[in-house]
Amino acid sequence: MIENMLDDLPPDRRRQLTDIAVEVSLPRATRLFEEGRRADRFWIIRSGQVVLDQHVPGRRAAVVETLGRGELLGWSWMFPPYLWHLGAETVGPVDAVEFDARAIRELCDSDPVLGRAMYRYVAKTVADRLHGTRTRLLDLYGPQGSGLDP
Numbered sequence: 034m035i036e037n038m039l040d041d042l043p044p045d046r047r048r049q050l051t052d053i054a055v056e057v058s059l060p061r062a063t064r065l066f067e068e069g070r071r072a073d074r075f076w077i078i079r080s081g082q083v084v085l086d087q088h089v090p091g092r093r094a095a096v097v098e099t100l101g102r103g104e105l106l107g108w109s110w111m112f113p114p115y116l117w118h119l120g121a122e123t124v125g126p127v128d129a130v131e132f133d134a135r136a137i138r139e140l141c142d143s144d145p146v147l148g149r150a151m152y153r154y155v156a157k158t159v160a161d162r163l164h165g166t167r168t169r170l171l172d173l174y175g176p177q178g179s180g181l182d183p
Contacts (some may be wrong), residue, residue: 046147049140055131065121066107072115073134075107081127085119094120096164105158110134111151 042050057076059065062172082101086094090150100106106129109117115134125167141148 039076042150046144047094049144050132050137051054053136053140057129057131059123059127059129061123061125063123063127065123066117068117068120070117072107072109072117074131075110075134075137075151076104076129076131078102078104078106079128079130081129082124083127084124085121085123087119098165099124105155108155108159111138111155 059081065076072142078100080102082099082107084096085098085100086096089095107117108119109115112133137151141151
């Protein structure tokens with residue numbers, strides 16, 4: 034959870050982040066953000082689930098991933114132009130820790146140790162999700178069986 038994000042930080046830097054953190058409780062079917070809109074915050078999920086979805090013209094949004102306890106919700110806030118790549122909605126009630134993106138970016142810019150830790154945390158999240166996406170694509174479109182031709 035938030036502890037995972039803070040693991041590599043000295044106590045004074047942990048305090049900087051926890052001072053900005055806000056505990057939130059979100060009801061079922063809360064729309065957290067929309068694809069293409071301004072990414073101004075992010076969350077660490079404490080309990081519950083959130084689906085990430087992508088707009089499909091003429092159809093319902095397609096769910097591309099479900100996030101749960103301990104996971105980072107939102108990374109678009111860290112990279113210009115700070116626009117969401119996907120949409121997000123709670124599946125049921127969700128408790129999370131919410132962070133103001135601008136405040137965190139300012140801390141990262143002013144403190145290289147904190148900035149490096151945050152970038153590593155977000156990069157690991159993005160890499161893990163990319164790996165999961167590749168696995169799902171192989172399940173959908175890859176050759177059946179072992180993948181070896183007899």
